[in-house]
Amino acid sequence: MIRVAVAETSVIIRSGLTSALKRLPNLKIQPIELLSVEALNDCLSTQYPDILIVNPAFGDYFDVARFREETVGKRIRLMALVTSFVDASLLSKYDESISILDTLETIAEKISKLQDLETADEENENQESLSQREREIVICVVKGMTNKEIAEKLFLSIHTVITHRRNISKKLQIHSAAGLTIYAIVNKLVALSDVRNL
Numbered sequence: 001m002i003r004v005a006v007a008e009t010s011v012i013i014r015s016g017l018t019s020a021l022k023r024l025p026n027l028k029i030q031p032i033e034l035l036s037v038e039a040l041n042d043c044l045s046t047q048y049p050d051i052l053i054v055n056p057a058f059g060d061y062f063d064v065a066r067f068r069e070e071t072v073g074k075r076i077r078l079m080a081l082v083t084s085f086v087d088a089s090l091l092s093k094y095d096e097s098i099s100i101l102d103t104l105e106t107i108a109e110k111i112s113k114l115q116d117l118e119t120a121d122e123e124n125e126n127q128e129s130l131s132q133r134e135r136e137i138v139i140c141v142v143k144g145m146t147n148k149e150i151a152e153k154l155f156l157s158i159h160t161v162i163t164h165r166r167n168i169s170k171k172l173q174i175h176s177a178a179g180l181t182i183y184a185i186v187n188k189l190v191a192l193s194d195v196r197n198l
Contacts, residue, residue: 005049064093
């Protein structure tokens with residue numbers, strides 16, 4: 001389920017877009033209608049949408065930079081709702097834009113693209129979220145070392161190594177040494193020549 005908030009003062013445009021979102025092919029959308037800046041602020045204080053479709057003239061002027069600052073780390077994708085002529089430089093600040101002239105297929109394609117970007121961001125975040133110590137442990141596991149050997153090499157207790165390995169599995173969603181080996185090779189933590197028993 002993709003939570004999509006629609007921030008637009010015109011009831012005709014807002015409810016029309018909400019209706020169209022519910023009919024998008026191959027996507028399950030939970031639309032949220034926001035008719036004012038206060039409604040947007042209330043929405044953000046209770047739940048974060050995955051995508052915010054907003055008219056650049058919403059609340060007289062929608063400040064993209066301020067919105068991104070206030071929601072940093074929340075991964076909300078911004079789509080400009082183009083209902084009239086809008087300067088291209090203004091639209092470049094958004095992740096995507098849709099027009100009132102777009103077909104359902106075009107809107108679905110643009111929303112799917114934004115969801116793909118979110119998945120890519122999560123994968124990059126997972127990779128970056130491994131600490132230096134966790135990367136060292138991944139390298140040791142890939143080289144075929146036991147927990148005891150890793151503990152001795154890195155001057156840690158076996159319990160600490162096990163805890164690190166559990167955290168690595170949770171962060172990367174990889175639960176086998178073979179999976180960690182592939183991860184380490186793809187992310188250039190080790191060279192093929194470093195891997196034992198391949």
